Amino acid sequence: MSRTVSSWILSSARSSIILQGKGRWYSICIPNRNKIKWKLVFSKACPYPAGSCSLDRTFSFPKAFRHTSTEEEHFSFQLSPAQINDILRAGELSHRTLDLNGKNANSVLRFESNQLASNTPIEDRRSAATCLQTAGMMFGVFDGHAGPACAQAVSERLLHYIAVSLMPRQSLEEIELAVEAMKPVRPILQWHRHPSDVEYQEFASQYFENLRVYWQHLLDLDMEPGFSLEEAMICAFKRLDSDISLEVQAPQENELMRNIALQVAFSGATACVAHIDGVHLHVANTGDCRAVLGVREEDGTWSTLPLTRDHNAYDEFEIRRLKREHPRSEEKTLFVNDRLLGILMPSRAFGDVQLKWSKELQHSILENSCDVEALNIYQYVPPNYHTPPYLTAEPEVTYHKLRSKDKFLVIASDGLWEMLSNEKVVKLVAGHLTELNRQKSPLTFKKPVNLGYMHNLLLQRKSKGLASLDQNIATHLIRHAIGSNEYGEVDPEKLAAMLTLPEDLARMYRDDITVTVVYFNSETIEDYYRNH
Numbered sequence: 001m002s003r004t005v006s007s008w009i010l011s012s013a014r015s016s017i018i019l020q021g022k023g024r025w026y027s028i029c030i031p032n033r034n035k036i037k038w039k040l041v042f043s044k045a046c047p048y049p050a051g052s053c054s055l056d057r058t059f060s061f062p063k064a065f066r067h068t069s070t071e072e073e074h075f076s077f078q079l080s081p082a083q084i085n086d087i088l089r090a091g092e093l094s095h096r097t098l099d100l101n102g103k104n105a106n107s108v109l110r111f112e113s114n115q116l117a118s119n120t121p122i123e124d125r126r127s128a129a130t131c132l133q134t135a136g137m138m139f140g141v142f143d144g145h146a147g148p149a150c151a152q153a154v155s156e157r158l159l160h161y162i163a164v165s166l167m168p169r170q171s172l173e174e175i176e177l178a179v180e181a182m183k184p185v186r187p188i189l190q191w192h193r194h195p196s197d198v199e200y201q202e203f204a205s206q207y208f209e210n211l212r213v214y215w216q217h218l219l220d221l222d223m224e225p226g227f228s229l230e231e232a233m234i235c236a237f238k239r240l241d242s243d244i245s246l247e248v249q250a251p252q253e254n255e256l257m258r259n260i261a262l263q264v265a266f267s268g269a270t271a272c273v274a275h276i277d278g279v280h281l282h283v284a285n286t287g288d289c290r291a292v293l294g295v296r297e298e299d300g301t302w303s304t305l306p307l308t309r310d311h312n313a314y315d316e317f318e319i320r321r322l323k324r325e326h327p328r329s330e331e332k333t334l335f336v337n338d339r340l341l342g343i344l345m346p347s348r349a350f351g352d353v354q355l356k357w358s359k360e361l362q363h364s365i366l367e368n369s370c371d372v373e374a375l376n377i378y379q380y381v382p383p384n385y386h387t388p389p390y391l392t393a394e395p396e397v398t399y400h401k402l403r404s405k406d407k408f409l410v411i412a413s414d415g416l417w418e419m420l421s422n423e424k425v426v427k428l429v430a431g432h433l434t435e436l437n438r439q440k441s442p443l444t445f446k447k448p449v450n451l452g453y454m455h456n457l458l459l460q461r462k463s464k465g466l467a468s469l470d471q472n473i474a475t476h477l478i479r480h481a482i483g484s485n486e487y488g489e490v491d492p493e494k495l496a497a498m499l500t501l502p503e504d505l506a507r508m509y510r511d512d513i514t515v516t517v518v519y520f521n522s523e524t525i526e527d528y529y530r531n532h
Contacts, residue, residue, distance in 0.1 A: 079499060079500060084492075084499060085469070088116065089475055091113075091194060092113070092114050092474070093113040093193070094112045094472060095128065095192045096109070096110040097109065106137070106521060107520055108519070109520060110519050111128060111192075111516060112472045112517050112519075113194075113516040114478055116512070116513045118506045123145060123147065123148040124142065124143055124413050124513070125152055125155035126155065126516055127142070127156075128140070128516065129159050129163075129191050131166070134163060134166045134167055135277045136277030136280075137275075137277075138163075138274065138275050139273070139274045139276075140155065140271060140411075141271070141289050142158075142269045142289075142413075143269060143288070144268065144269045145349075147267040147376055149260065151269035153203075153207075154240065154269050158236065158240055160211055161236035161237075161239055162233055162275065169222075169226065176215065176216065176219065202256060210247070214239055229275060229399075233273065233275065233395060234394060237284060238393060240350070240393075244264055244351055245356065248264070249361075249365060262375055263376070264351060265351055265353045266353060266375075267351055268349040268351040269287075269349060271285070271350060272286075272308060274409060276409075279401050279528050280399070281400045281402055282399050282400075283307045283397065283400075284395035284396070285396050285398075286311065286349060286392075286394065286395040286396075287311050287348050288346045289308070290306070290414070291410070292304055292305070292422045293307055293400065293408075294407050295405050296430070297405065302427065302430045304423050305400070305406075307398045307400060308398065309396065313335040313338040313339065318348075322347065330384060330387065340390060342382060343380075343382055348391065348393060348395070350393045352391050355390045356389035359381055406520055406525075407433070408517055408518060408520060409517070410426070410515065412515040412516070413514045416481050416513050418510075419510070419513075420477070425477060428480055429477070432470075432473050432476050433519075474516065474517055478513050479495065481510075482499070
């Protein structure tokens with residue numbers, strides 16, 4: 001990278017005090033301190049076996065690629081194209097849906113996903129699963145703040161809560177009988193995970209027990225029929241957030257589990273989950289992750305259909321909702337500097353009990369805990385904190401009936417949407433899809449055929465294919481998000497710079513990015529309408 005560009009990045013970084021609109025949590029948080037405290041908690045209390053992945057190591061960059069000094073003489077942006085690809089493709093995940101006959105009768109054709117860290121460790125999480133005892137597939141993106149703990153817990157648990165909410169009474173009774181008899185329980189979900197996706201193994205039994213309490217509650221309701229899908233998603237979101245709050249208040253003898261419960265409750269996460277069953281698409285959103293549909297119109301042009309609203313200070317509906325829920329005397333203090341109570345960017349989230357509990361409850365829980373500073377729990381009660389809760393995890397649920405012209409769904413954390421507009425994302429996915437289809441089309445030859453003609457034809461195809469380096473569309477989007485210049489083209493020098501920024505500067509220029517793209521099976525959708 002040129003000296004001019006590197007000097008500009010360093011000088012602008014040194015002169016910046018507050019994260020430039022991308023900071024989620026307290027703008028006075030220190031990234032290095034954040035990293036040290038997470039290492040302290042998990043290195044002492046959570047010895048991982050050989051070959052496993054601690055939270056610190058999830059999608060971390062090799063040392064040669066990330067800098068720890070901001071002194072210009074120690075600073076280099078040199079990365080080979082192969083090194084850039086290795087970094088960008090480390091978190092790739094893809095899955096194609098097939099039935100037992102090797103055919104695809106599902107409305108989901110395939111999905112592709114990827115992540116790129118800015119924070120250390122990455123605070124984003126993702127989930128994808130097939131429902132085994134109910135119909136459909138689910139896809140989730142979770143954007144954590146004040147650490148990855150809450151996003152981690154929600155990514156492991158929320159899809160189970162939704163699936164249980166959708167199960168008929170007979171299935172819930174069968175599961176409860178099996179647990180009582182200490183017999184194996186049929187799995188509820190089939191997960192589609194990346195090898196580096198970590199889990200709180202220590203919490204598995206407690207998470208299961210609390211899920212069991214939830215389905216026992218559903219059995220006690222004795223509802224026939226059960227929830228609609230929208231009701232199920234809302235109930236699942238709210239119940240999980242309630243469980244996160246209650247778990248940290250319950251007596252806990254195991255210090256590690258106590259510490260994790262504290263970190264989960266006092267950090268936070270936004271969430272966007274899509275449930276797809278045939279032509280029925282439901283999207284539940286809490287916070288500022290986003291879901292956007294790519295639509296191919298009859299004339300061949302592409303249009304964008306947003307399925308979520310960002311829940312923050314820029315949304316008039318959210319402002320009016322919060323004003324309705326709190327006294328008129330607080331109208332001017334609900335949002336300060338475009339943040340909830342001057343602290344949090346999203347106005348809906350899991351966890352974040354600092355904005356949900358009373359001052360007395362917060363004090364009671366924290367004074368009986370161990371060294372909360374070592375757990376990276378920031379003790380701060382904002383001014384004008386009078387009528388909590390100020391924050392909710394209740395989602396907005398959008399329903400859309402899929403049409404054959406609906407080609408794909410993009411779900412991503414705000415790290416992508418801060419860099420690319422909805423329209424640009426759909427354009428990139430559509431262009432990538434067209435390029436892949438063109439590359440897969442058979443070569444057509446003009447007769448007579450000779451070796452020179454064939455050689456030139458292959459060279460032409462190869463040169464045209466250079467514009468689409470990535471087979472995984474999520475990687476393609478991330479590459480453009482952090483590497484595009486003012487003309488919308490990927491600048492290799494800018495891309496290298498964004499990937500080699502020191503840990504304490506990277507967050508000033510880009511957030512964690514998580515992207516999942518779901519492709520729909522147009523033939524299956526058309527068959528549905530022919531038969532109905």
